[in-house]
Amino acid sequence: MNKNIVIIGMQWGDEGKGKIVDLLAKKFQYVIRYQGGDNAGHTIVVDNKKIILHLVPSGILNSNVKNVIANGVVINPSLLIKEIKTLKNLGFLVDKHLYISPFCSLILPCHVALDKARESLSKKNIGTTCKGIGPAYEDKIARRNLRIGDLINKKIFFKKLKYLIEYHNFQLVHYYKFNPINYKKTFDELIEARSILIKMIRDVALLLYKENRNGKSMIFEGAQGFLLDIEHGTYPYVTSSYTTVGGVFLGSGLGLSDNLNILGIFKAYSTRVGNGPFPTELFDDIGRYLRKKGQEYGSTTGRARRIGWLDIVLINRAIQINSFSFLALTKLDVLDELEEIKICIAYKKKDGQVFERIPFFIEEWNEIIPVYEILPGWKCNTSGITEYDKLPREAINYIRKIETLIKIPISIISTGPERSETIILSNILGIIK
Ligand code: GDP
Ligand code: IMO
Ligand code: MG
Secondary structure, eight states: OOOOEEEEEOSSSOSSHHHHHHHHHTTOSEEEEOSBOTTOOEEEEETTEEEEESSSOTTTTSTTOEEEEOTTBEEOHHHHHHHHHHHHHTTOOHHHHEEEOTTOEEOOHHHHHHHHHHHHHOTTOOOOOSSSHHHHHHHHHTTOOOBGGGGGSHHHHHHHHHHHHHHHHHHHHHTSOOOOOOHHHHHHHHHHHHHHHHTTBOOHHHHHHHHHHTTOOEEEEOOSOGGGOTTTSSTTSSOSSOOSTHHHHHHHOOOTTSOOEEEEEEESSEEEOSSSOOTTBOOSHHHHHHHHHTTOBOTTTOOBOEEEOEEHHHHHHHHHHHOOSEEEEEOGGGGTTOSEEEEEEEEEOTTSOEEOSOOSSHHHHHTOEEEEEEEEOOOSOOTTOOOGGGSOHHHHHHHHHHHHHHOSOOOEEEOSSBTTSEEEOGGGHHHHO
């Protein structure tokens, strides 16, 4: 059995996926991104130096790991080139270690402009990253988008690009009163990116099929989080891709029968960037304190992340839908100074009725009153602790309480942003050894 792992964020993103992927990557041969785009911001901290990855998989810092951008990802070529250049300047071997599927849909300037136009004009906006993600996936589903592979034939590419940009310019100019996108300028910019990107094109589905059978081990790196999934998330306040485990198969071409271990990652509290329901959101000093201590500012947009207590109803929903084999709990250290810690164990309606399922509609979400269980804080430093037994009693109680409520043991506990600041429990060692 191959020891492949899928990494899935269990909340609204920013759970610390980048740190965990980077940490595990040295034991694996491939890291694969299979959905999302540069809306993702995965932070890796090595020797106090911070690197934020948006499109390039988080295996790139390990020199023996091959990194793959599979078909489910939407790519903004100019931004990918910029990211590749930055990584090369830092000494990482991107040219030799990055493969791209020709089937990845492109994010073009018209998609970015449409995203910005909608966000600025609509009253009920989603609070997107304005990276053009939604419009690019819309064009993919509408079967008119351009793909990385289209770059190979310049002539055909030019024709398709002109058509698509003119198609969107109509709406941009006449409906949103935005400036039109210049397709010739866009073409020139893409041709610059072309020479670097086409060298990286591979038949990713075939590559993964063969390498899987050769016994190579792989990490499938999810972007965003379960609650931002287009099918199962807090719709319409979601992203436009499949962030749940099903996205791995669609987004990479991996067969359903291929053996996968699924590692769910959640942080010891909750955060969300952008708009939409957030039952346990904090608007008080504790929320502000946690934002500062946890440095909860968007890795992609710099926006202040909204903060709240851990929500077990939502964590259990993530468990139902993603079949996790293992779990990682991150940012435990951020709770260090608190007198008491709340865990949301159920929801209540205005009439007092208690329930433990997620609501169907936004109107219901907005009326939820969280039911909390309150635990004592540990009020001492856990940052950098690497052994479970060295955690304070109250921190162990907090972890045990969570395990009781979700009925799955936690296998990895993160106590700081650095690779070394991690407790790895024995039950996962067989997989990551
Ligand atoms: P991702 O999108 O899931 O990869 O997460 P982000 O990188 O957007 O946000 C997670 C942030 O928390 C980053 O700044 C990480 O460096 C940091 N981080 C990860 N794990 C820990 C941890 O255990 N403790 C602390 N204090 N910070 C952490
Ligand atoms: P990582 O991979 C947190 C949010 C946006 C917005 C919604 C839709 O770092 O966890 P989009 O630009 O995707 O159309 O925006 O999704 N969002 C994220 N929030 N972390 C992310 O990625 C996110 N990617 C998108 O803030 O609410
Ligand atoms: Mg992030």
